Amino acid sequence: MSEDTRDLLRRVDDYVGGLFAPPDPALEDALRRSREAGLPEINVSATEGKLLLMLAEMVGARRILEIGTLGGYSAIHLARALSENGALISLELDERHAAVARENVAGAGLESKVEVRVGDARELLAGMVEDGEGPFDVVFIDADKGGYPEYLGWALRLSRPGSLILGDNAIRGGSVLDPGDESSRAIREFNEKLARDPRLSSLVLPLIRERIDGLAIARVRA
Ligand code: SAH
Numbered sequence: 155m156s157e158d159t160r161d162l163l164r165r166v167d168d169y170v171g172g173l174f175a176p177p178d179p180a181l182e183d184a185l186r187r188s189r190e191a192g193l194p195e196i197n198v199s200a201t202e203g204k205l206l207l208m209l210a211e212m213v214g215a216r217r218i219l220e221i222g223t224l225g226g227y228s229a230i231h232l233a234r235a236l237s238e239n240g241a242l243i244s245l246e247l248d249e250r251h252a253a254v255a256r257e258n259v260a261g262a263g264l265e266s267k268v269e270v271r272v273g274d275a276r277e278l279l280a281g282m283v284e285d286g287e288g289p290f291d292v293v294f295i296d297a298d299k300g301g302y303p304e305y306l307g308w309a310l311r312l313s314r315p316g317s318l319i320l321g322d323n324a325i326r327g328g329s330v331l332d333p334g335d336e337s338s339r340a341i342r343e344f345n346e347k348l349a350r351d352p353r354l355s356s357l358v359l360p361l362i363r364e365r366i367d368g369l370a371i372a373r374v375r376a
């Protein structure tokens with residue numbers, strides 16, 4: 155990508171974000187706290203966060219499941235869409251990430267709605283199915299990319315007709331077009347599973363950020 159193109163992408167995303175995702179103290183605090191704690195800066199963008207919030211609002215979400223919490227930046231967006239007694243459960247492998255996320259969620263006044271669970275998502279999800287913790291209205295997948303195909307299977311088991319299953323990083327700078335690494339191969343497989351599954355109505359929506367990425371959006375059919 156040329157420097158001009160990169161600059162244009164950034165300016166367009168800043169333009170949209172400036173209009174529709176204006177500065178927000180709790181979100182800015184969350185990013186600052188995450189940076190100070192040394193977390194990787196791989197949260198969703200402000201505009202993608204707004205999209206997540208709107209999608210959750212559109213389905214009137216009362217129960218949301220997130221796979222991959224990091225510092226809770228996307229969780230804050232999703233939790234803000236919840237109705238009064240709604241709840242978000244977010245799964246995170248790294249205890250340090252989870253601790254920062256809990257602080258950030260509390261800073262946003264959302265601690266009564268958000269539960270961060272620590273562990274490998276594969277094991278936590280298996281336990282959730284076993285304990286009958288579904289169905290969730292929205293499942294947002296954003297953990298290790300190699301796990302996406304498997305996470306889709308768990309998401310389907312924790313869904314109902316009408317649920318949304320969302321997947322971040324569905325384009326990965328275009329590397330899904332010709333995958334040269336395991337993560338991109340797994341995302342490509344995830345996208346193909348979404349496209350082929352007759353239980354789902356799906357699309358990958360390309361998004362602009364530092365590079366071109368995308369959000370996979372699937373609705374479980376009635
Ligand atoms: N959703 C976050 C970003 C998540 S980054 C946001 O936009 O704000 C991906 C996170 O997934 C990291 O915190 C990483 O520690 C976590 N992760 C990686 N592998 C995991 C696994 N097997 N189970 C649970 N979490 C995992």
Ligand code: DHB
Pocket residue numbers: 196197198296297322323
């Ligand atoms: C990475 C992970 C993400 O979830 C993301 O949105 C961007 C980058 C990564 O692991 O590099």
Ligand code: MG
Pocket residue numbers: 196197198296322323
């Ligand atoms: Mg991501």
